[in-house]
Amino acid sequence: MPRPAAAARTTHSNTAPPAAVEDIDTSFLESLLGYNARRAALAVIDRFLAGMEPYQLKPVEFSVLSLVAHNPGITSRQLCSTLGILPPNLVGMVNMLEKRELIARRPHPTDGRAMGLHLTPAGQKLVRDAEKTAATIEAGFASRLTPAELRTLIALLKKVYKAA
Amino acid sequence: MPRPAAAARTTHSNTAPPAAVEDIDTSFLESLLGYNARRAALAVIDRFLAGMEPYQLKPVEFSVLSLVAHNPGITSRQLCSTLGILPPNLVGMVNMLEKRELIARRPHPTDGRAMGLHLTPAGQKLVRDAEKTAATIEAGFASRLTPAELRTLIALLKKVYKAA
DNA sequence: TATTGTTATACTCTATAACTATA
DNA sequence: TATAGTTATAGAGTATAACAATA
Numbered sequence: 138m139p140r141p142a143a144a145a146r147t148t149h150s151n152t153a154p155p156a157a158v159e160d161i162d163t164s165f166l167e168s169l170l171g172y173n174a175r176r177a178a179l180a181v182i183d184r185f186l187a188g189m190e191p192y193q194l195k196p197v198e199f200s201v202l203s204l205v206a207h208n209p210g211i212t213s214r215q216l217c218s219t220l221g222i223l224p225p226n227l228v229g230m231v232n233m234l235e236k237r238e239l240i241a242r243r244p245h246p247t248d249g250r251a252m253g254l255h256l257t258p259a260g261q262k263l264v265r266d267a268e269k270t271a272a273t274i275e276a277g278f279a280s281r282l283t284p285a286e287l288r289t290l291i292a293l294l295k296k297v298y299k300a301a
Numbered sequence: 302m303p304r305p306a307a308a309a310r311t312t313h314s315n316t317a318p319p320a321a322v323e324d325i326d327t328s329f330l331e332s333l334l335g336y337n338a339r340r341a342a343l344a345v346i347d348r349f350l351a352g353m354e355p356y357q358l359k360p361v362e363f364s365v366l367s368l369v370a371h372n373p374g375i376t377s378r379q380l381c382s383t384l385g386i387l388p389p390n391l392v393g394m395v396n397m398l399e400k401r402e403l404i405a406r407r408p409h410p411t412d413g414r415a416m417g418l419h420l421t422p423a424g425q426k427l428v429r430d431a432e433k434t435a436a437t438i439e440a441g442f443a444s445r446l447t448p449a450e451l452r453t454l455i456a457l458l459k460k461v462y463k464a465a
Numbered sequence: 466t467a468t469t470g471t472t473a474t475a476c477t478c479t480a481t482a483a484c485t486a487t488a
Numbered sequence: 489t490a491t492a493g494t495t496a497t498a499g500a501g502t503a504t505a506a507c508a509a510t511a
Contacts (some may be wrong), residue, residue, distance in 0.1 A: 178338035180462040220369040294337040
């Protein structure tokens with residue numbers, strides 16, 4: 138974001154070390170997959186965060202609810218290994234979602250230690266609406282990417298993190 | 302990561318609600334750009350973190366050193382806006398890199414408030430080696446992605462986060 | 466008046482150790 | 489003995505407010 142050409146006093150002084158930097162060279166970083174993946178993820182998540190504001194859901198909370206919706210009876214342990222979060226960090230989230238009466242813990246049918254997670258009717262409605270919003274956000278990126286590019290991008294991303 | 306087919310007792314009970322989940326359906330989440338971008342970024346950064354261990358550099362510290370290397374005299378403010386980090390959070394990092402004698406603060410040639418950042422000889426050597434390692438890590442992904450796919454992926458990621 | 470660098474501080478996210486009850 | 493869920497806690501990472509020196 139530095140202005141294009143102010144203070145032209147410090148131009149082409151090829152030998153003097155104490156020169157000011159005007160245009161920042163980011164070419165090396167931009168050649169790295171990690172740098173670009175992180176920047177893109179942050180940009181998309183930022184948009185997602187804004188879109189989920191009416192539902193008071195952060196990205197991970199949305200992921201949890203969506204997984205419970207499509208996998209009624211899923212356990213905490215399964216959520217953790219699927220989403221890559223640690224059990225102690227899930228507990229508070231599940232408590233909060235239960236207090237909001239979006240999900241309910243029920244005893245697991247075969248494992249007395251585990252609890253199966255289920256959506257309440259209110260949770261089902263919220264997830265339906267939130268997933269619709271997520272799809273809309275997704276479509277919003279079609280302004281920068283064609284549908285084909287979006288498909289390609291997602292396919293390549295999967296190739297990167299699957300079989301890690 | 303649940304085992305494929307243990308406890309076959311709880312199979313095809315199509316009507317009973319309290320059933321155990323065996324294979325987790327993640328298809329909706331996997332259709333979302335944000336989910337895939339985050340997972341991919343985490344996977345790559347994980348690999349990067351391991352590769353940078355001998356240099357004792359975290360991804361952001363590597364980014365800072367690399368930017369200083371290619372832009373000698375760059376200011377803290379410029380680093381912050383380029384990398385999307387906040388000034389208070391950069392201070393400690395620069396202090397630490399200075400204490401490790403990898404960078405040096407010198408007075409800015411035209412702005413008395415600012416400090417220009419420069420690499421020490423030790424810093425230059427470290428960055429050269431670390432960038433070589435970064436390129437190697439990058440090449441390591443060629444096992445999952447062809448060089449053409451990697452180029453396409455990076456180009457599409459740029460499209461996503463530029464013009465955000 | 467605005468900006469650079471800085472301190473202090475708070476809030477979130479992520480990680481580790483240890484306990485309980487079931488398997 | 490191992491695993492699911494939980495508690496407590498520690499450590500990163502990220503955020504805002506406010507100040508001194510300079511523009």
